[in-house]
Amino acid sequence: MAMPMPMPMPPPGPGGDAPPAPVMMPGMATPMTTGMSFTWGHRAVVLFPRWPGDRAGVGMYLLCLLLVLALAALAEALSAASRRLELELDLSRSRGRRRRQQQLLAAGVHAARMGLAYLVMLAVMSFNAGVLLAAVAGHAAGFLLARSGLLGSNAAAPEIDAAAATSNGTPFLYWFGPQPRICVSDYDSVKQTLSKKYGYFVKNDAHPAILSMIGKGLVLVEGADWVRHRRVLTPAFAMDKLKVMTKTMASCAECLIQGWEDHASNSKSIEIEVEFSKQFQDLTADVICRTAFGSNSEKGKEVFHAQKQLQAIAIATILNLQLPGFKYLPTKRNRCKWKLENKLRNTLMQIIQSRITSEGNGYGDDLLGVMLNACFSTEQGEKRDELILRVDEIIDECKTFFFAGHETTSHLLTWTMFLLSVYPEWQDRLREEVLRECGKENPNADMLSKLKVMTMVLLETLRLYPPVIYMFRKPITDMQLGRLHLPRGTAIVIPIPMLHRDKEVWGDDADEFNPLRFANGVTRAAKIPHAHLGFSIGPRSCIGQNFAMLEAKLVMAMILQKFSFALSPKYVHAPADLITLQPKFGLPILLKALDA
Protein backbone atom coordinates (compact mmCIF):
# COMPACT_ATOMS: atom_id res chain seq x y z
CA MET A 1 0.00 0.00 0.00
CA ALA A 2 1.25 3.48 -0.81
CA MET A 3 2.20 5.73 2.07
CA PRO A 4 -0.55 8.23 2.86
CA MET A 5 0.42 11.59 1.53
CA PRO A 6 -1.05 14.45 3.51
CA MET A 7 -2.26 17.01 1.08
CA PRO A 8 -3.93 19.79 3.01
CA MET A 9 -5.70 22.34 0.90
CA PRO A 10 -6.43 25.10 3.36
CA PRO A 11 -8.48 28.06 2.39
CA PRO A 12 -6.81 31.41 2.81
CA GLY A 13 -6.68 32.47 6.48
CA PRO A 14 -8.93 35.18 7.86
CA GLY A 15 -6.37 37.80 7.13
CA GLY A 16 -6.22 36.65 3.53
CA ASP A 17 -2.86 34.95 4.13
CA ALA A 18 -1.53 32.74 1.39
CA PRO A 19 -1.52 28.96 2.14
CA PRO A 20 1.69 27.80 3.78
CA ALA A 21 4.37 26.95 1.32
CA PRO A 22 4.77 23.24 0.66
CA VAL A 23 8.16 21.82 1.51
CA MET A 24 9.78 18.52 0.64
CA MET A 25 10.53 16.24 3.59
CA PRO A 26 13.59 14.05 3.13
CA GLY A 27 12.59 10.74 1.55
CA MET A 28 9.13 11.97 0.48
CA ALA A 29 7.99 12.21 -3.12
CA THR A 30 5.25 14.76 -2.49
CA PRO A 31 5.26 18.03 -0.72
CA MET A 32 3.95 18.51 2.81
CA THR A 33 2.81 21.71 4.38
CA THR A 34 4.81 23.19 7.21
CA GLY A 35 1.64 24.54 8.94
CA MET A 36 0.10 21.39 10.39
CA SER A 37 -3.36 22.82 10.98
CA PHE A 38 -6.67 21.07 10.36
CA THR A 39 -8.87 22.08 7.47
CA TRP A 40 -12.54 21.54 6.70
CA GLY A 41 -13.97 20.35 3.40
CA HIS A 42 -14.19 17.25 1.27
CA ARG A 43 -11.02 17.83 -0.72
CA ALA A 44 -8.51 15.61 1.06
CA VAL A 45 -6.14 12.74 0.38
CA VAL A 46 -6.52 9.89 2.88
CA LEU A 47 -4.43 6.72 2.91
CA PHE A 48 -4.40 6.19 -0.88
CA PRO A 49 -2.98 8.46 -3.60
CA ARG A 50 -5.59 10.93 -4.93
CA TRP A 51 -8.41 9.39 -2.75
CA PRO A 52 -11.01 10.73 -2.25
CA GLY A 53 -9.19 13.65 -3.98
CA ASP A 54 -10.62 16.98 -4.97
CA ARG A 55 -12.59 15.84 -8.02
CA ALA A 56 -14.58 12.89 -6.58
CA GLY A 57 -17.25 14.95 -4.81
CA VAL A 58 -18.90 14.60 -1.40
CA GLY A 59 -20.10 10.99 -1.86
CA MET A 60 -16.60 9.56 -2.04
CA TYR A 61 -15.51 11.77 0.90
CA LEU A 62 -18.37 10.37 3.03
CA LEU A 63 -17.30 6.83 2.09
CA CYS A 64 -13.78 7.74 3.18
CA LEU A 65 -15.09 8.99 6.56
CA LEU A 66 -17.04 5.77 6.97
CA LEU A 67 -13.92 3.73 6.31
CA VAL A 68 -11.94 5.67 8.91
CA LEU A 69 -14.77 5.27 11.42
CA ALA A 70 -14.91 1.52 10.80
CA LEU A 71 -11.13 1.15 11.09
CA ALA A 72 -11.10 2.95 14.43
CA ALA A 73 -14.03 0.89 15.77
CA LEU A 74 -12.35 -2.32 14.64
CA ALA A 75 -9.11 -1.27 16.35
CA GLU A 76 -11.05 -0.98 19.63
CA ALA A 77 -12.74 -4.35 19.11
CA LEU A 78 -9.37 -5.97 18.46
CA SER A 79 -8.00 -4.29 21.54
CA ALA A 80 -10.78 -5.94 23.60
CA ALA A 81 -10.13 -9.28 21.88
CA SER A 82 -6.41 -8.94 22.54
CA ARG A 83 -7.02 -8.33 26.26
CA ARG A 84 -9.30 -11.34 26.43
CA LEU A 85 -6.80 -13.60 24.69
CA GLU A 86 -4.12 -12.42 27.08
CA LEU A 87 -6.40 -13.28 29.98
CA GLU A 88 -7.31 -16.68 28.52
CA LEU A 89 -3.63 -17.38 28.01
CA ASP A 90 -3.05 -16.53 31.60
CA LEU A 91 -5.82 -18.85 32.78
CA SER A 92 -5.10 -21.61 30.32
CA ARG A 93 -3.57 -24.86 31.53
CA SER A 94 -2.53 -25.89 28.02
CA ARG A 95 1.07 -26.58 27.19
CA GLY A 96 3.26 -27.45 24.21
CA ARG A 97 1.72 -27.09 20.76
CA ARG A 98 -1.70 -25.89 21.94
CA ARG A 99 -0.11 -23.17 24.07
CA ARG A 100 2.12 -22.05 21.21
CA GLN A 101 -0.99 -21.82 18.98
CA GLN A 102 -2.71 -19.67 21.60
CA GLN A 103 0.37 -17.47 21.90
CA LEU A 104 0.57 -17.09 18.11
CA LEU A 105 -3.12 -16.19 17.93
CA ALA A 106 -2.69 -13.58 20.67
CA ALA A 107 0.35 -12.14 18.86
CA GLY A 108 -1.57 -12.11 15.52
CA VAL A 109 -4.53 -10.25 17.02
CA HIS A 110 -2.19 -7.79 18.70
CA ALA A 111 -0.34 -7.19 15.40
CA ALA A 112 -3.64 -6.66 13.53
CA ARG A 113 -4.75 -4.20 16.20
CA MET A 114 -1.49 -2.24 15.95
CA GLY A 115 -1.72 -2.24 12.14
CA LEU A 116 -5.22 -0.77 12.28
CA ALA A 117 -4.20 1.79 14.88
CA TYR A 118 -1.36 2.96 12.59
CA LEU A 119 -3.75 3.19 9.62
CA VAL A 120 -6.12 5.37 11.62
CA MET A 121 -3.22 7.55 12.73
CA LEU A 122 -2.00 7.93 9.13
CA ALA A 123 -5.53 8.80 7.99
CA VAL A 124 -5.72 11.53 10.63
CA MET A 125 -2.43 12.89 9.31
CA SER A 126 -4.38 14.13 6.28
CA PHE A 127 -5.18 17.00 8.66
CA ASN A 128 -8.77 16.94 7.53
CA ALA A 129 -11.06 17.80 10.47
CA GLY A 130 -13.83 15.46 9.21
CA VAL A 131 -11.41 12.55 9.17
CA LEU A 132 -10.29 13.35 12.73
CA LEU A 133 -13.92 13.45 13.93
CA ALA A 134 -14.68 10.14 12.14
CA ALA A 135 -11.67 8.51 13.83
CA VAL A 136 -12.69 9.77 17.27
CA ALA A 137 -16.31 8.67 16.71
CA GLY A 138 -15.09 5.24 15.54
CA HIS A 139 -12.96 4.78 18.66
CA ALA A 140 -15.84 5.86 20.88
CA ALA A 141 -18.31 3.50 19.16
CA GLY A 142 -15.83 0.61 19.29
CA PHE A 143 -15.14 1.23 22.97
CA LEU A 144 -18.83 1.46 23.78
CA LEU A 145 -19.67 -1.78 22.02
CA ALA A 146 -16.64 -3.91 22.73
CA ARG A 147 -15.06 -2.67 25.91
CA SER A 148 -17.49 -0.71 28.07
CA GLY A 149 -19.87 -3.62 28.56
CA LEU A 150 -22.86 -1.78 27.10
CA LEU A 151 -23.92 -5.04 25.47
CA GLY A 152 -23.50 -7.11 28.59
CA SER A 153 -19.81 -7.53 28.02
CA ASN A 154 -17.85 -9.41 30.57
CA ALA A 155 -14.63 -8.61 28.85
CA ALA A 156 -13.10 -6.99 31.87
CA ALA A 157 -11.59 -9.47 34.28
CA PRO A 158 -12.81 -9.16 37.82
CA GLU A 159 -10.40 -6.87 39.51
CA ILE A 160 -10.35 -8.85 42.70
CA ASP A 161 -6.77 -9.29 43.60
CA ALA A 162 -4.76 -9.14 46.73
CA ALA A 163 -3.70 -5.58 46.02
CA ALA A 164 -7.24 -4.36 45.49
CA ALA A 165 -8.56 -6.10 48.54
CA THR A 166 -8.06 -4.21 51.69
CA SER A 167 -6.89 -6.40 54.49
CA ASN A 168 -8.78 -4.42 57.12
CA GLY A 169 -12.13 -5.64 55.85
CA THR A 170 -13.25 -2.40 54.17
CA PRO A 171 -15.74 -3.22 51.40
CA PHE A 172 -14.82 -2.04 47.90
CA LEU A 173 -16.61 -1.76 44.60
CA TYR A 174 -15.35 -3.16 41.32
CA TRP A 175 -16.83 -3.69 37.89
CA PHE A 176 -17.39 -7.05 36.30
CA GLY A 177 -18.00 -5.86 32.74
CA PRO A 178 -21.15 -3.74 33.05
CA GLN A 179 -22.04 -4.97 36.53
CA PRO A 180 -20.92 -3.16 39.68
CA ARG A 181 -20.06 -5.56 42.47
CA ILE A 182 -19.41 -4.93 46.14
CA CYS A 183 -16.80 -7.13 47.72
CA VAL A 184 -17.44 -7.53 51.45
CA SER A 185 -14.55 -8.91 53.40
CA ASP A 186 -15.59 -8.39 57.01
CA TYR A 187 -17.10 -11.23 58.97
CA ASP A 188 -20.00 -9.17 60.35
CA SER A 189 -21.38 -8.43 56.89
CA VAL A 190 -20.81 -12.04 55.86
CA LYS A 191 -22.77 -13.31 58.85
CA GLN A 192 -25.63 -10.89 58.14
CA THR A 193 -25.75 -11.94 54.48
CA LEU A 194 -25.48 -15.70 54.88
CA SER A 195 -27.11 -16.27 58.21
CA LYS A 196 -28.93 -13.57 60.17
CA LYS A 197 -30.69 -11.90 57.26
CA TYR A 198 -30.32 -14.69 54.73
CA GLY A 199 -33.96 -14.38 53.65
CA TYR A 200 -33.25 -10.90 52.25
CA PHE A 201 -30.28 -12.03 50.19
CA VAL A 202 -30.77 -14.31 47.20
CA LYS A 203 -28.24 -15.84 44.81
CA ASN A 204 -27.10 -13.77 41.86
CA ASP A 205 -28.39 -14.71 38.40
CA ALA A 206 -26.13 -17.48 37.15
CA HIS A 207 -24.16 -17.04 33.93
CA PRO A 208 -25.90 -19.00 31.11
CA ALA A 209 -22.81 -21.21 30.67
CA ILE A 210 -22.94 -22.18 34.36
CA LEU A 211 -26.69 -22.73 34.20
CA SER A 212 -26.41 -25.13 31.28
CA MET A 213 -23.73 -27.07 33.16
CA ILE A 214 -25.25 -27.41 36.65
CA GLY A 215 -28.93 -26.77 35.97
CA LYS A 216 -31.30 -24.86 38.22
CA GLY A 217 -31.01 -27.25 41.14
CA LEU A 218 -30.63 -26.76 44.89
CA VAL A 219 -27.60 -24.46 44.49
CA LEU A 220 -29.60 -21.92 42.48
CA VAL A 221 -33.29 -22.21 43.41
CA GLU A 222 -34.84 -19.64 45.76
CA GLY A 223 -37.73 -19.08 48.18
CA ALA A 224 -40.45 -21.71 48.51
CA ASP A 225 -38.83 -23.79 45.73
CA TRP A 226 -35.60 -23.97 47.71
CA VAL A 227 -37.49 -25.14 50.86
CA ARG A 228 -39.25 -27.86 48.81
CA HIS A 229 -36.02 -29.06 47.13
CA ARG A 230 -33.96 -29.03 50.33
CA ARG A 231 -36.66 -31.00 52.18
CA VAL A 232 -36.64 -33.69 49.51
CA LEU A 233 -32.85 -33.98 49.32
CA THR A 234 -31.80 -33.75 52.98
CA PRO A 235 -32.61 -37.42 53.81
CA ALA A 236 -30.13 -38.57 51.15
CA PHE A 237 -27.28 -37.19 53.31
CA ALA A 238 -28.36 -38.70 56.65
CA MET A 239 -25.44 -40.39 58.46
CA ASP A 240 -26.87 -43.91 58.11
CA LYS A 241 -27.06 -43.47 54.30
CA LEU A 242 -23.51 -42.08 54.20
CA LYS A 243 -22.18 -45.03 56.19
CA VAL A 244 -23.55 -47.38 53.55
CA MET A 245 -21.92 -45.28 50.83
CA THR A 246 -18.47 -45.63 52.50
CA LYS A 247 -18.10 -49.14 51.04
CA THR A 248 -18.81 -47.91 47.51
CA MET A 249 -16.32 -45.06 47.96
CA ALA A 250 -13.66 -47.51 49.18
CA SER A 251 -14.10 -49.79 46.18
CA CYS A 252 -13.69 -46.80 43.78
CA ALA A 253 -10.48 -45.76 45.60
CA GLU A 254 -9.20 -49.36 45.56
CA CYS A 255 -9.35 -49.45 41.73
CA LEU A 256 -7.28 -46.28 41.51
CA ILE A 257 -4.71 -47.40 44.08
CA GLN A 258 -4.40 -50.79 42.40
CA GLY A 259 -3.49 -48.94 39.18
CA TRP A 260 -0.64 -47.11 40.96
CA GLU A 261 0.57 -50.33 42.58
CA ASP A 262 0.71 -52.05 39.19
CA HIS A 263 2.51 -49.05 37.73
CA ALA A 264 5.02 -49.06 40.62
CA SER A 265 5.71 -52.79 40.35
CA ASN A 266 6.32 -52.48 36.58
CA SER A 267 8.59 -49.49 37.04
CA LYS A 268 12.38 -49.80 37.33
CA SER A 269 12.52 -46.85 39.69
CA ILE A 270 11.33 -47.02 43.30
CA GLU A 271 9.28 -43.87 42.70
CA ILE A 272 6.57 -43.27 40.12
CA GLU A 273 5.22 -39.92 39.02
CA VAL A 274 1.45 -39.44 39.04
CA GLU A 275 -0.57 -36.34 38.07
CA PHE A 276 -3.05 -36.25 40.95
CA SER A 277 -5.38 -33.44 39.96
CA LYS A 278 -6.81 -35.37 36.99
CA GLN A 279 -6.81 -38.71 38.84
CA PHE A 280 -8.79 -37.24 41.74
CA GLN A 281 -11.34 -35.75 39.34
CA ASP A 282 -11.90 -39.18 37.77
CA LEU A 283 -12.10 -40.81 41.19
CA THR A 284 -14.63 -38.38 42.69
CA ALA A 285 -16.71 -38.57 39.49
CA ASP A 286 -16.72 -42.35 39.79
CA VAL A 287 -17.80 -42.06 43.44
CA ILE A 288 -20.69 -39.70 42.71
CA CYS A 289 -21.77 -41.84 39.73
CA ARG A 290 -22.00 -44.91 41.88
CA THR A 291 -23.43 -43.27 45.01
CA ALA A 292 -25.95 -41.08 43.17
CA PHE A 293 -26.95 -43.42 40.35
CA GLY A 294 -25.98 -46.82 41.73
CA SER A 295 -27.00 -49.39 39.17
CA ASN A 296 -26.96 -46.84 36.33
CA SER A 297 -23.38 -45.79 36.94
CA GLU A 298 -22.27 -46.55 33.34
CA LYS A 299 -24.78 -44.02 32.03
CA GLY A 300 -23.63 -41.78 34.86
CA LYS A 301 -20.16 -41.69 33.29
CA GLU A 302 -21.67 -40.36 30.05
CA VAL A 303 -23.27 -37.58 32.09
CA PHE A 304 -19.89 -36.83 33.67
CA HIS A 305 -18.13 -36.55 30.28
CA ALA A 306 -20.83 -34.28 28.82
CA GLN A 307 -20.65 -32.10 31.90
CA LYS A 308 -16.83 -31.89 31.77
CA GLN A 309 -17.02 -30.65 28.19
CA LEU A 310 -19.68 -28.10 29.12
CA GLN A 311 -17.40 -26.94 31.93
CA ALA A 312 -14.55 -26.44 29.43
CA ILE A 313 -16.90 -24.31 27.30
CA ALA A 314 -17.97 -22.34 30.39
CA ILE A 315 -14.33 -21.62 31.34
CA ALA A 316 -13.55 -20.53 27.78
CA THR A 317 -16.58 -18.25 27.45
CA ILE A 318 -17.30 -16.87 30.90
CA LEU A 319 -15.31 -13.69 30.24
CA ASN A 320 -16.54 -13.33 26.65
CA LEU A 321 -18.40 -10.44 25.17
CA GLN A 322 -22.09 -11.41 25.25
CA LEU A 323 -23.58 -9.90 22.13
CA PRO A 324 -27.40 -9.98 22.22
CA GLY A 325 -28.74 -12.90 20.20
CA PHE A 326 -25.28 -14.40 19.73
CA LYS A 327 -26.18 -17.50 21.72
CA TYR A 328 -28.76 -18.40 19.06
CA LEU A 329 -26.25 -18.33 16.19
CA PRO A 330 -25.17 -21.77 14.98
CA THR A 331 -21.46 -21.14 15.57
CA LYS A 332 -19.21 -24.17 16.05
CA ARG A 333 -19.07 -23.64 19.82
CA ASN A 334 -22.83 -23.03 20.16
CA ARG A 335 -23.64 -26.14 18.14
CA CYS A 336 -21.28 -28.17 20.32
CA LYS A 337 -22.91 -26.70 23.46
CA TRP A 338 -26.45 -27.51 22.25
CA LYS A 339 -25.39 -31.05 21.42
CA LEU A 340 -23.88 -31.55 24.87
CA GLU A 341 -26.92 -30.05 26.62
CA ASN A 342 -29.18 -32.47 24.72
CA LYS A 343 -26.89 -35.38 25.49
CA LEU A 344 -26.87 -34.48 29.19
CA ARG A 345 -30.63 -34.16 29.36
CA ASN A 346 -31.40 -37.29 27.33
CA THR A 347 -28.97 -39.47 29.29
CA LEU A 348 -30.40 -38.28 32.60
CA MET A 349 -33.92 -38.83 31.28
CA GLN A 350 -33.01 -42.43 30.34
CA ILE A 351 -31.55 -43.05 33.82
CA ILE A 352 -34.69 -41.70 35.49
CA GLN A 353 -37.07 -43.58 33.19
CA SER A 354 -35.30 -46.90 33.68
CA ARG A 355 -35.38 -46.41 37.45
CA ILE A 356 -39.11 -45.61 37.40
CA THR A 357 -40.00 -48.62 35.26
CA SER A 358 -37.81 -51.07 37.20
CA GLU A 359 -39.47 -50.17 40.50
CA GLY A 360 -39.39 -53.12 42.90
CA ASN A 361 -39.58 -52.29 46.60
CA GLY A 362 -39.16 -48.55 46.16
CA TYR A 363 -36.75 -46.73 43.88
CA GLY A 364 -33.43 -47.50 45.58
CA ASP A 365 -31.27 -46.10 48.35
CA ASP A 366 -28.99 -43.85 46.33
CA LEU A 367 -29.52 -40.14 45.78
CA LEU A 368 -31.74 -40.64 42.74
CA GLY A 369 -33.75 -43.26 44.62
CA VAL A 370 -34.28 -40.87 47.53
CA MET A 371 -35.51 -38.16 45.17
CA LEU A 372 -37.86 -40.50 43.33
CA ASN A 373 -39.21 -42.03 46.54
CA ALA A 374 -39.94 -38.56 47.93
CA CYS A 375 -41.58 -37.52 44.68
CA PHE A 376 -43.70 -40.52 43.91
CA SER A 377 -44.65 -41.97 47.29
CA THR A 378 -46.24 -40.55 50.40
CA GLU A 379 -44.72 -41.12 53.84
CA GLN A 380 -47.03 -44.11 54.16
CA GLY A 381 -45.55 -45.61 50.98
CA GLU A 382 -48.61 -44.86 48.79
CA LYS A 383 -48.37 -43.31 45.34
CA ARG A 384 -48.74 -39.52 45.24
CA ASP A 385 -51.31 -37.82 43.02
CA GLU A 386 -49.04 -34.84 42.50
CA LEU A 387 -45.24 -34.91 42.24
CA ILE A 388 -43.21 -32.95 44.81
CA LEU A 389 -40.45 -32.37 42.25
CA ARG A 390 -41.27 -32.23 38.54
CA VAL A 391 -39.23 -34.44 36.20
CA ASP A 392 -37.34 -31.44 34.78
CA GLU A 393 -36.51 -30.41 38.37
CA ILE A 394 -35.17 -33.90 39.09
CA ILE A 395 -33.01 -33.63 35.96
CA ASP A 396 -31.63 -30.30 37.14
CA GLU A 397 -30.92 -31.73 40.60
CA CYS A 398 -29.02 -34.63 39.00
CA LYS A 399 -26.87 -32.11 37.08
CA THR A 400 -26.27 -30.10 40.27
CA PHE A 401 -25.25 -33.13 42.30
CA PHE A 402 -23.00 -34.45 39.61
CA PHE A 403 -21.07 -31.22 39.47
CA ALA A 404 -21.17 -30.17 43.14
CA GLY A 405 -20.57 -33.75 44.21
CA HIS A 406 -17.24 -34.32 42.53
CA GLU A 407 -15.62 -31.06 41.40
CA THR A 408 -15.13 -29.57 44.87
CA THR A 409 -14.12 -32.77 46.67
CA SER A 410 -11.50 -33.57 44.04
CA HIS A 411 -9.80 -30.20 44.64
CA LEU A 412 -9.93 -30.68 48.41
CA LEU A 413 -8.06 -33.97 47.89
CA THR A 414 -5.59 -32.36 45.47
CA TRP A 415 -4.71 -29.50 47.82
CA THR A 416 -4.43 -31.92 50.76
CA MET A 417 -1.91 -34.02 48.79
CA PHE A 418 -0.04 -30.83 47.96
CA LEU A 419 0.17 -29.65 51.59
CA LEU A 420 1.13 -33.07 52.94
CA SER A 421 3.92 -33.21 50.35
CA VAL A 422 5.19 -29.81 51.43
CA TYR A 423 4.89 -30.68 55.14
CA PRO A 424 6.19 -34.29 55.42
CA GLU A 425 6.06 -34.11 59.23
CA TRP A 426 2.24 -33.83 58.97
CA GLN A 427 2.18 -36.65 56.43
CA ASP A 428 4.00 -38.91 58.95
CA ARG A 429 1.74 -37.83 61.79
CA LEU A 430 -1.36 -38.57 59.73
CA ARG A 431 -0.06 -41.97 58.59
CA GLU A 432 0.60 -42.88 62.23
CA GLU A 433 -2.99 -42.02 63.12
CA VAL A 434 -4.43 -43.94 60.15
CA LEU A 435 -2.37 -47.08 60.88
CA ARG A 436 -3.29 -46.87 64.57
CA GLU A 437 -7.07 -46.53 64.00
CA CYS A 438 -7.55 -48.54 60.80
CA GLY A 439 -4.52 -50.81 60.46
CA LYS A 440 -4.01 -51.90 56.86
CA GLU A 441 -7.64 -52.71 56.09
CA ASN A 442 -10.08 -50.51 54.19
CA PRO A 443 -11.43 -47.99 56.72
CA ASN A 444 -15.15 -48.05 57.55
CA ALA A 445 -17.26 -45.12 58.70
CA ASP A 446 -16.64 -45.82 62.42
CA MET A 447 -12.87 -45.89 61.96
CA LEU A 448 -13.01 -42.70 59.93
CA SER A 449 -14.90 -40.90 62.70
CA LYS A 450 -11.87 -41.49 64.99
CA LEU A 451 -9.38 -39.75 62.67
CA LYS A 452 -9.06 -36.45 64.54
CA VAL A 453 -5.75 -35.30 63.02
CA MET A 454 -7.14 -36.06 59.56
CA THR A 455 -10.17 -33.81 60.23
CA MET A 456 -7.84 -31.02 61.38
CA VAL A 457 -5.67 -31.33 58.26
CA LEU A 458 -8.68 -31.31 55.92
CA LEU A 459 -10.20 -28.25 57.62
CA GLU A 460 -6.87 -26.41 57.44
CA THR A 461 -6.58 -27.32 53.74
CA LEU A 462 -10.09 -25.98 53.15
CA ARG A 463 -9.11 -22.80 54.94
CA LEU A 464 -5.99 -22.13 52.88
CA TYR A 465 -7.24 -23.50 49.53
CA PRO A 466 -11.07 -23.43 49.55
CA PRO A 467 -12.37 -25.04 46.31
CA VAL A 468 -15.34 -22.61 46.28
CA ILE A 469 -13.68 -19.21 45.98
CA TYR A 470 -16.58 -16.76 45.98
CA MET A 471 -20.18 -16.73 47.09
CA PHE A 472 -22.54 -14.29 45.37
CA ARG A 473 -25.71 -12.72 46.70
CA LYS A 474 -28.02 -9.75 46.02
CA PRO A 475 -30.55 -8.07 48.38
CA ILE A 476 -34.21 -8.38 47.37
CA THR A 477 -34.92 -4.94 48.82
CA ASP A 478 -32.85 -1.86 49.73
CA MET A 479 -30.73 -2.94 52.68
CA GLN A 480 -28.30 -1.61 55.26
CA LEU A 481 -25.25 -3.85 55.61
CA GLY A 482 -22.90 -2.45 58.25
CA ARG A 483 -22.06 1.04 57.03
CA LEU A 484 -23.17 0.23 53.49
CA HIS A 485 -26.50 1.20 52.04
CA LEU A 486 -27.23 -1.36 49.31
CA PRO A 487 -29.84 -0.64 46.68
CA ARG A 488 -32.03 -3.64 45.78
CA GLY A 489 -30.27 -6.05 43.44
CA THR A 490 -26.69 -4.90 44.16
CA ALA A 491 -24.32 -7.79 43.56
CA ILE A 492 -22.36 -8.78 46.65
CA VAL A 493 -19.26 -10.94 46.52
CA ILE A 494 -17.90 -12.87 49.50
CA PRO A 495 -14.25 -13.80 48.82
CA ILE A 496 -13.63 -16.90 50.93
CA PRO A 497 -9.81 -17.17 50.59
CA MET A 498 -9.37 -13.53 51.63
CA LEU A 499 -11.53 -13.92 54.72
CA HIS A 500 -9.72 -17.13 55.61
CA ARG A 501 -6.43 -15.24 55.83
CA ASP A 502 -7.70 -12.35 57.93
CA LYS A 503 -5.07 -12.00 60.69
CA GLU A 504 -7.47 -10.17 63.02
CA VAL A 505 -9.65 -13.26 63.11
CA TRP A 506 -7.26 -16.17 62.49
CA GLY A 507 -4.18 -14.79 64.26
CA ASP A 508 -0.74 -13.77 63.03
CA ASP A 509 -0.09 -17.20 61.55
CA ALA A 510 -3.15 -16.93 59.26
CA ASP A 511 -0.98 -17.48 56.17
CA GLU A 512 0.67 -20.58 57.58
CA PHE A 513 -0.36 -24.24 57.47
CA ASN A 514 -1.18 -25.05 61.08
CA PRO A 515 -3.82 -27.80 61.49
CA LEU A 516 -3.45 -27.55 65.28
CA ARG A 517 -5.65 -24.46 65.26
CA PHE A 518 -8.57 -26.90 64.80
CA ALA A 519 -7.57 -29.05 67.80
CA ASN A 520 -10.63 -27.87 69.77
CA GLY A 521 -13.05 -28.04 66.84
CA VAL A 522 -13.93 -25.82 63.93
CA THR A 523 -15.87 -23.25 65.95
CA ARG A 524 -12.93 -22.60 68.30
CA ALA A 525 -10.23 -22.29 65.65
CA ALA A 526 -10.54 -18.53 65.26
CA LYS A 527 -11.64 -15.54 67.31
CA ILE A 528 -15.21 -15.89 66.03
CA PRO A 529 -17.14 -19.17 65.77
CA HIS A 530 -18.35 -18.89 62.15
CA ALA A 531 -15.00 -17.96 60.61
CA HIS A 532 -14.53 -21.13 58.51
CA LEU A 533 -16.53 -20.61 55.33
CA GLY A 534 -15.27 -23.59 53.30
CA PHE A 535 -18.77 -25.13 53.31
CA SER A 536 -20.45 -21.76 53.97
CA ILE A 537 -22.65 -21.02 57.00
CA GLY A 538 -26.37 -20.55 57.63
CA PRO A 539 -29.36 -22.31 56.10
CA ARG A 540 -27.79 -22.45 52.62
CA SER A 541 -24.57 -24.08 53.73
CA CYS A 542 -23.35 -27.13 51.85
CA ILE A 543 -25.75 -30.05 52.00
CA GLY A 544 -22.97 -32.44 50.95
CA GLN A 545 -20.32 -31.50 53.53
CA ASN A 546 -20.48 -34.77 55.49
CA PHE A 547 -20.36 -36.72 52.23
CA ALA A 548 -17.31 -34.72 51.09
CA MET A 549 -15.44 -35.05 54.41
CA LEU A 550 -16.14 -38.78 54.56
CA GLU A 551 -14.88 -39.30 51.02
CA ALA A 552 -11.78 -37.15 51.53
CA LYS A 553 -10.87 -38.90 54.80
CA LEU A 554 -11.33 -42.31 53.26
CA VAL A 555 -9.28 -41.63 50.13
CA MET A 556 -6.45 -39.95 52.05
CA ALA A 557 -6.38 -42.77 54.62
CA MET A 558 -6.17 -45.41 51.88
CA ILE A 559 -3.31 -43.57 50.13
CA LEU A 560 -1.39 -43.07 53.39
CA GLN A 561 -1.74 -46.78 54.20
CA LYS A 562 0.16 -47.70 51.03
CA PHE A 563 2.39 -44.85 49.89
CA SER A 564 4.65 -42.03 50.94
CA PHE A 565 4.79 -39.08 48.59
CA ALA A 566 6.59 -35.84 47.71
CA LEU A 567 6.16 -33.03 45.18
CA SER A 568 7.64 -33.67 41.75
CA PRO A 569 10.25 -31.08 40.67
CA LYS A 570 7.89 -30.44 37.72
CA TYR A 571 5.25 -28.92 40.00
CA VAL A 572 4.60 -25.22 39.44
CA HIS A 573 2.64 -23.45 42.18
CA ALA A 574 -0.15 -21.54 40.44
CA PRO A 575 -3.55 -21.75 42.18
CA ALA A 576 -6.04 -20.56 39.56
CA ASP A 577 -9.69 -19.53 39.54
CA LEU A 578 -11.14 -22.01 37.01
CA ILE A 579 -14.69 -21.71 38.42
CA THR A 580 -13.21 -23.62 41.40
CA LEU A 581 -9.73 -23.16 42.90
CA GLN A 582 -7.35 -25.51 41.09
CA PRO A 583 -3.61 -25.88 40.54
CA LYS A 584 -3.25 -24.38 37.06
CA PHE A 585 -0.63 -26.87 35.90
CA GLY A 586 -1.91 -29.90 37.81
CA LEU A 587 -0.24 -31.68 40.71
CA PRO A 588 2.59 -34.03 39.70
CA ILE A 589 3.57 -36.16 42.70
CA LEU A 590 6.30 -38.74 43.27
CA LEU A 591 4.78 -41.83 44.88
CA LYS A 592 6.77 -44.48 46.72
CA ALA A 593 5.18 -47.74 47.93
CA LEU A 594 5.71 -48.11 51.70
CA ASP A 595 6.74 -51.76 51.38
CA ALA A 596 9.14 -51.12 48.45
Ligand code: HEM
Ligand atom coordinates in the same frame (compact mmCIF):
# COMPACT_ATOMS: atom_id res chain seq x y z
C1 HEM B 1 -14.96 -30.21 49.59
C2 HEM B 1 -16.13 -30.30 49.04
C3 HEM B 1 -17.17 -29.23 49.01
C4 HEM B 1 -17.07 -27.89 49.25
C5 HEM B 1 -15.81 -27.10 49.60
C6 HEM B 1 -18.38 -27.32 49.09
C7 HEM B 1 -18.67 -25.98 49.30
C8 HEM B 1 -19.94 -25.45 49.21
C9 HEM B 1 -20.28 -24.07 49.47
C10 HEM B 1 -19.27 -22.98 49.88
C11 HEM B 1 -21.60 -23.93 49.30
C12 HEM B 1 -22.41 -22.63 49.45
C13 HEM B 1 -22.51 -21.97 48.09
C14 HEM B 1 -23.26 -20.67 48.12
O1 HEM B 1 -23.97 -20.38 49.09
O2 HEM B 1 -23.17 -19.92 47.15
C15 HEM B 1 -22.13 -25.23 48.92
C16 HEM B 1 -23.45 -25.47 48.64
C17 HEM B 1 -23.90 -26.68 48.15
N1 HEM B 1 -23.18 -27.85 48.01
FE1 HEM B 1 -21.25 -28.13 48.48
N2 HEM B 1 -19.25 -28.32 48.76
C18 HEM B 1 -18.56 -29.50 48.71
C19 HEM B 1 -19.06 -30.75 48.42
C20 HEM B 1 -20.36 -31.02 48.05
C21 HEM B 1 -20.88 -32.32 47.73
C22 HEM B 1 -20.10 -33.61 47.81
C23 HEM B 1 -22.18 -32.13 47.35
C24 HEM B 1 -23.19 -33.14 46.93
C25 HEM B 1 -23.03 -34.42 46.86
C26 HEM B 1 -22.47 -30.71 47.46
C27 HEM B 1 -23.68 -30.11 47.16
C28 HEM B 1 -23.99 -28.79 47.46
C29 HEM B 1 -25.31 -28.23 47.25
C30 HEM B 1 -26.50 -28.94 46.65
C31 HEM B 1 -25.26 -26.91 47.71
C32 HEM B 1 -26.40 -25.90 47.75
C33 HEM B 1 -27.07 -25.98 49.10
C34 HEM B 1 -28.25 -25.02 49.24
O3 HEM B 1 -28.21 -23.92 48.67
O4 HEM B 1 -29.19 -25.38 49.94
N3 HEM B 1 -21.34 -30.07 47.88
N4 HEM B 1 -21.11 -26.14 48.88
